[in-house]
C-alpha cells in the first residue's frame with residue numbers, strides 16, 4: 125500500500141492569526157467556500173463523534189446543512205447517534221479537506237433544533253429522502269436487502285395519495301454550538317500551523333499550538 129509510506133510536502137502557504145476572522149464560525153464559512161471552489165467532493169461532510177450512554181466513543185460522517193450560531197445536521201433521533209445525543213450532549217466534529225491540507229476540529233454541545241426548523245429542512249428534501257426517513261429505522265438490524273426495499277415500497281404506497289410527506293417525529297436536526305474550534309493547515313517538514321479558538325465570556329481566546 126503506497127499510501128502508507130507517502131511523504132507529502134504540505135507546502136509553504138501559511139495560516140496566520142491575522143488572516144483569520146475573529147469569529148471562527150465565519151472562518152468555517154470561508155473555508156467551506158474555498159472547499160467548494162476547489163471542487164472537493166462533499167465539502168460539507170464532517171465526522172461526528174459521540175459518547176454512547178455506556179461511555180463508549182463512536183464516530184460517523186454526516187453532512188452540514190446549515191451554519192448560524194452553530195452547525196446544523198439532520199438525522200434519525202432514534203439512531204445510534206440519536207441515542208447518544210438524546211436532547212443534548214457534548215460531541216466532536218472533524219472536517220478533513222485533505223487535498224487542501226486543511227482540517228478543522230470542533231468540540232461543542234449538540235442540541236435538538238426547533239420543530240419548525242426540522243420541518244423546514246425536511247420539506248426541502250427530495251421526496252425519496254423523505255420516504256426513506258419513514259422507511260428506515262436507522263441503525264437497527266434488518267434481515268435482508270429485500271426486506272429493506274420492501275419497507276421503502278410499503279412507505280411509498282402509504283403516502284401515494286399525499287402530495288406532501290410529513291416529517292416523522294423521529295427525524296430532525298441538531299445544532300452543535302462550538303466551545304472550541306481548531307484550524308489546522310499543513311506546512312513543510314511537518315511544521316504545521318494550528319490555531320485554536322476557545323470560547324470565553326466575551327468572545328474567543330485565540331491560541332497558536334505546536335504541530
Ligand SMILES: Cc1cc2nc3c(=O)[nH]c(=O)nc-3n(C[C@H](O)[C@H](O)[C@H](O)COP(=O)(O)O)c2cc1C
Nearest residue numbers: 166169184185186187198199200203204205206263
Ligand atoms: C458522505 C456521507 C454523508 C452522510 N450524511 C449523513 C447525514 O447527514 N445524516 C445521517 O443521519 N447520516 C449520514 N450519513 C450516514 C452516517 O455516516 C451513518 O452511517 C448513519 O447516520 C448511522 O449512524 P449511527 O448508527 O451512528 O447513528 C452519511 C454518510 C456519508 C458517507
